Amino acid sequence: xxxxxxxxxxxxxxxxxxxxxxxxxxxxxxxxxxxxxxxxxxxxxxxxxxxxxxxxxxxxxxxxxxxxxxxxxxxxxxxxxxxxxxxxxxxxxxxxxxxxxxxxxxxxxxxxxxxxxxxxxxxxxxxxxxxxxxxxxxxxxxxxxxxxxxxxxxxxxxxxxxxxxxxxxxxxxxxxxxxxxxxxxxxxxxxxxxxxxxxxxxxxxxxxxxxxxxxxxxxx
Numbered sequence: 001x002x003x004x005x006x007x008x009x010x011x012x013x014x015x016x017x018x019x020x021x022x023x024x025x026x027x028x029x030x031x032x033x034x035x036x037x038x039x040x041x042x043x044x045x046x047x048x049x050x051x052x053x054x055x056x057x058x059x060x061x062x063x064x065x066x067x068x069x070x071x072x073x074x075x076x077x078x079x080x081x082x083x084x085x086x087x088x089x090x091x092x093x094x095x096x097x098x099x100x101x102x103x104x105x106x107x108x109x110x111x112x113x114x115x116x117x118x119x120x121x122x123x124x125x126x127x128x129x130x131x132x133x134x135x136x137x138x139x140x141x142x143x144x145x146x147x148x149x150x151x152x153x154x155x156x157x158x159x160x161x162x163x164x165x166x167x168x169x170x171x172x173x174x175x176x177x178x179x180x181x182x183x184x185x186x187x188x189x190x191x192x193x194x195x196x197x198x199x200x201x202x203x204x205x206x207x208x209x210x211x212x213x214x215x216x217x218x219x220x
Contacts, residue, residue: 003130004029004061004092006052006082007073011098013038015070019130020045027061030073052082058090068094068130076100083113094130115180138198148174151199151209153191156216162189165197168217169209172200 001024005012008030016026017040026045030036033049050057052071063069069086071079076099083097099115139148157165162173162185176183177196183189191197201209 001025001067001130002027002062002065003068003070004058004063004066004086006030006069006071006079007098008032008035008038008047009072009074010038011072012070015072016043016045025062027066029057029061051078053078053085055085055089058082058086063090063092066090066092068092069096070130071095071097073098076104080104080113080115087113096130146200146202148198148200149206151197151213153195153197153213154216155193157191157213158193160191160217162191163187164217165191165213169199169205169212171205171209174198174200 003019003024004027005016005019006029008016008028012028012030016028019026020043026043027048028036028039028045029048029050029052031049031051036047039045039047046061048057048061050060052058052073063086066086069083069092071083071086073079073082079097079099083095086092087095096114096116138150141147151169151171153165162176166173173185175198176185176189176191177198178192178194197213199209199213
């Protein structure tokens with residue numbers, strides 16, 4: 001994947017190093033060229049000085065071929081404007097924005113842009129919005145037997161009943177996050193575009209559930 005990051009503070013630099021360590025190509029944008037000193041000497045990615053909401057700056061960073069975009073500067077307005085530009089103008093599918101004001105974060109999530117408010121922010125949480133691989137554990141019961149994990153689903157599941165996904169994986173859908181709001185599935189619920197799906201699993205089920213959900217229905 002190629003990932004563009006706007007903001008090279010502690011958050012952006014940590015995110016850049018984590019992404020590069022996972023084998024992804026990275027471009028970092030910041031208006032202050034001195035900010036790039038936070039990057040390690042062995043950082044192999046691209047650095048671009050400029051505003052992340054400037055189309056020409058984004059193009060220099062490779063936004064036209066980007067698989068993901070993270071807006072983690074210190075300004076809410078800059079972050080959300082650049083995130084919307086990346087998604088709506090350049091068609092980047094995986095976009096996440098850091099927002100300091102939690103109330104505004106909820107509004108932006110309803111626009112379909114995942115946001116990470118300061119109080120619940122970590123570089124790892126940004127990674128889970130940007131990278132398709134792996135599962136993020138949200139909850140584990142006191143006996144350490146059952147957990148809730150976010151399960152990425154294949155686009156072919158969109159429009160299909162949640163019950164069909166449960167039958168195919170053998171796991172229960174605990175809840176969905178839709179437009180930034182948690183939703184309990186019902187017998188008539190269907191998977192919609194942009195849904196985040198969280199499933200109840202045991203450790204021995206995780207790999208199989210992930211595999212089935214990540215494939216087209218009937219593809220496993």
